[in-house]
Amino acid sequence: MTHTTVPVIFDLDGTLVDPAGGITGGIAAALTELGLPVPDKSRLDAMIGPKLSHSLTEVAGVPAALLEDVIRIYRAHYAATGIAQSRLYPGIRALLEDFVAAGRPIAVATQKPEGLARTVLAHHGIAGLFHSIRGSAADEAAGGAGGRREAVPVPEGKAGIVAAALADLAAASPATAGRAVMVGDRAQDVAGAAANGLECIGVGWGFAPDGELQAAGAVEIVHTTTALHATITRLAGRPATTALNEVHTDGNV
Known part of the structure; x- marks a missing residue:
């Protein structure tokens, strides 16, 4: 197994896309x-x-x-x-395209309604890069979403949405899905990842108040897509027996 197969699950608003008002x-x-x-x-x-x-x-x-x-x-x-x-944050398109070219599966897990998330990603021309796009129900209630396969019930909240994305990744590659890493800009991204046994890299360009990501337990916090790429590559390159939660962080890269 090469490190390029380890998946990445991204939050949407504040992580991939700047809503810009x-x-x-x-x-x-x-x-x-x-x-x-x-x-x-x-x-x-x-x-x-x-x-x-x-x-x-x-x-x-x-x-x-x-x-x-x-x-x-x-x-x-x-x-x-x-x-x-809305607009993509600087470097995001190149980052995603590089991961796909390298064979790294990528997914989206957002609390935005799933159908709307697909529309936003399609607007920016990147929807086709993702193996899975998961979000909340159209009415933001638990148990399903626009475009979701209803045979896979999803618990309420970010944890359930991350679980749905992880299940999609596992269906395609059971051996690597459990080594996935989450990327997000808010505390609920970190919590949703942790609930699924994953760790979360925090991005400093989003909407978290000062200290929120550190307090939530983000494994690292990055401030550029170059640093994000390097951090994911380093974490993914460790032996499969090394848990993500064994990584030590000083809150920066």
Whole structure:
């Protein structure tokens, strides 16, 4: 087995794609339309990554009775203008293409609805690079998602979504899926990886507040795609008997 076969599971927003105001602008537009207060920029940015319904309730204080309406208006706004505002982070396309050329399977595990995640990745011309694209249900409820094979039930939350991506990778290559590594920008990416026996490399260009990734237990934190490539290559090159959680980190590369 060569190190190039060890898979990588990526988060989407804040890791591969910079929403560039598309998400926060859509949330603000939905709240404004319904006469609800709009959080300040720092709190809006903190809503990128976690499950949208949770962020709207816990951060924006949206009443339960209005939650479905806010999400519906947000989705319409995001589809109309938000996707076009997004952009790939510098170096991401080359990183992904290099991994695919080297034979390294890659997947996406995001709390964005799965069908919408596929649309975003297709918009940027990279959907075809991934062996698996997994996300939440269209209504963000547990147990399925747009485009998901319903024969594979998925538990609620990031852990379940990572598990679904990992199952796809395992179906194609059982010997290597268990050595996969997660890459993400928020604490829930680290937690979702840990729940599946994986470790997570944190990226410093996303939306985590200072110290969040360190506190969550990210194995390393990188600040460029060059450093990310080198870290994944180094971790993947270790003997199969070496667990990812044996890697020591000083919080940087």
